[in-house]
Amino acid sequence: MNALRASADSRLKEGQPPVPLMRSLLSAMVRPYLMKNPTAVAALDLIRKHDGGPVCYDHFAFRTFGVDGCGIDAMSQVFLDLGYKVRDELRFPAKKLRALWFSPPDHLLDMEGSEADGPLPRIFISEIIVSELSREAQEIIKRYTSRSGPISKYAATASVLNSLTWPTPHLSDYQTLAKESEYAAWTLVNGYALNHTTVSVHRLGSLRNIEKLNDFLQENGIKLNSEGGILKVSPDGGLQQSSSVADTVTFTFAGGEVEQVPASYIEFAERLVLPIHGDLHADQIHEWHRRDGFEVGNADKIFESTSSDQTGMRKC
Ligand code: OOG
Ligand code: NI
Secondary structure, rough: HHHHHHHHHHHHOOOOOOOOHHHHHHHHHHHHHHHHOOHOOOOOHHHHHHHOOOOEEEEEEEEEEEEOOHHHHHHHHHHHHOOEEEEEEEEEHHHHHEEEEOOOOOOHHHHOHHHHHHHOOOOEEEEEHHOOOOOHHHHHHHHHHHHHHHHHHHHHHHHOOOOOOOOOHHHHHHHHHHHHOHHHHHHHHOOOOOOOOEHHHHHHOOOOOOOHHHHHHOOOOOEEEEOHHHHHHHOOOOOOEEEOOEEEEEEEHHHEEEEEOOOOEEEEEEEEEOOOOOOOHHHHHHHHHHHOOOOOOHHHHHHHHHOHHHOOOOOO
């Protein structure tokens, strides 16, 4: 165990996760995301201007390749070291994906404040199960992930620095992957970049109802992901989500070829109060009284926010 890890562990044992570092890391991940994704900026600005309440982040999401040490573990380690706890696994057999989500220490999930000074977000990290892809797709992915080597440990650093941990991709590799898995193609060019932040709708002011918020955003020109309907509702009704369609950015591939690729999007989540807490007054309600976690049926459709069907980009 190295000295840095040992000192982080001893602080955690004393029950004091280094909160300023957590906040700085999360803010640093949001910075390149805001630079690259004008729709996320526009949606946040509209909400800040018209809502009046705090804008808090429900969760942050990342995508990974589940091979060569580049998968969920590469991205989750820093959060675990900072006091996050692993919660549930979600599986998406048709997309060949699995995901884990992580929660911050309890008292940091529910607190006053907004954005970088507010409640800490849950973390949702998915990975594509590379061994289940075609031989050709596996070969392409491994050609990059094997070059990532020990650097994959610094997934969070790469996210902050807006850099890939593998060599600049070739356009032909991107195009071949996109035919089989748009998730894989996205990950090849975006790496560990923040895939989306999610606004906590139930913490907002006048827009604290997701259907109202969706109407407001669409009236103001924000295009929302329509896969399976704009509003995604969990079978128990308690988790309601919507998301924008990803922005596209110009990417310079190896050899200088330039092509448009999907970048990131922004999501909105309303967590309803659990029926067993139905008697509580509004001022008694905390985050832990609300529907927690994620929902496979919702997530399956939210993944499509970066698909060519939603972005309208030409399929490769
Ligand atoms: C993640 C999609 C799922 C959620 O909140 O269920 C998701 C992705 O697009 O990588 O964000
Ligand atoms: Ni999400």
